[in-house]
Amino acid sequence: MSKLFSKDNQKVFLEPLNINNPILIQVLGICSALAVTAKLEPAIVMGLSVTVIMAFSNVIISLIRKTIPNRIRIIIQLVVVAALVTIVSMILKAFAYDVSVQLSVYVGLIITNCILMGRLEAFAMTNGPWESLLDGVGNGLGYAWILVVVGGVRELLGSGTLLNIRLIPQSFYDAGYMNNGMMTMPAMAMILLGCVIWVHRSFIKE
């Protein structure tokens, strides 16, 4: 047990959450972070889907890493990720239809998420299944929490709600408050993300 949660493994899991965050530090996976964060709920589901897919694909690739022919390794990684993404989107359609409608094409686009390919190539190809699982979950959560922060701010300021529950009372609107329409545009997500990175860098000095 002690070996499973050794110092090194803890580092593998915790680093991507903060000091080696895929979005904040490596600036990967930006495209989907901009697209699905207009509301909080799709941001959460997207974060979880990416975490699950990243964990599974990391483990699978790590298990078969020694058999993969070097010349087609990227293609094999893609096939594994694509298969997992398709299965997840089918499961969402069958068990969480409303959410799958909301996420529409973005679930399919997880295939092209650079974090996934990056982790498979940089980590799972050279490490064991357990470490790869930790790395996958860590990176997935590191991606997810940024999405949740950006999605939360955008939904609150853009629509006055969180998880579709109205938080800004009607009396505010009657008094002349208006939702910020800019917040619902992807451009604002870019600016917000920039702010998050700015705050993060000013606290974490390398």
Add this chain to the structure above:
Amino acid sequence: MKLNTNSNIYTIVYAAVVVIIVAFLLAFASSVLSGRSNANEQNDKKKQILASLGERDVQDADVQTTYEKYIMADMIINDKGEILNEGKNKDKDGFAVARKGISKDCLPVYKCMADSVEFYVIPLVGKGLWGGIWGYMAVNGDGKTVKGVYFSHESETAGLGSLIKDDVNFQLQFNDKLLYDSTWNVVLTLKKNGLADKQSQTECDGISGATLTGNGVNNMIKEYLNLYKEFFRKNLEEKTVNQ
């Protein structure tokens, strides 16, 4: 003997095996889950039709019974107003026509009944700003006034264009509006936000910041009302003759 994982034969065999395994996995998952996801899709379609005739927020479990309470038949007609299929086979006729399958020779019409008054629901399909939009319009038995509408979309801007689906008040303002004038020209229009005359029988107000989505909705309504025009005209004539 150690396998040479870089040889050509190994590479080809490996790729083939991986692809076959994945294909089987996906086919298996798809066949296990397709029943459920098809049922979900049909349920969702019924929910949208019910929303158009004013039954919003129907619980998933009650969709089927509510649907059967209102919808008598799912007919198929053409743009000349001829009934091609009476739609008596429960969800197998007009209901089974997918959005992409709608053409001028294959137009679904849902014949409905509420408090022994007959009315119709027609589908609408069009293009929004970023992707497809669609909806259902419940038309009163006279064929000339709106009973209710429901719109939905694939990928309109969240918080702006997406309000055609999320803003119930936007949909409710269509109620009781006039579709055709006395010579059966389509008169229902969706104006830019703030430009609609509140007293008008034919104008609806668009959504602020979603003018292009609104244009899409407007074009969609115009196109489909033209397609169904003959059906409503014939229908009304028959009724007047019978009386």
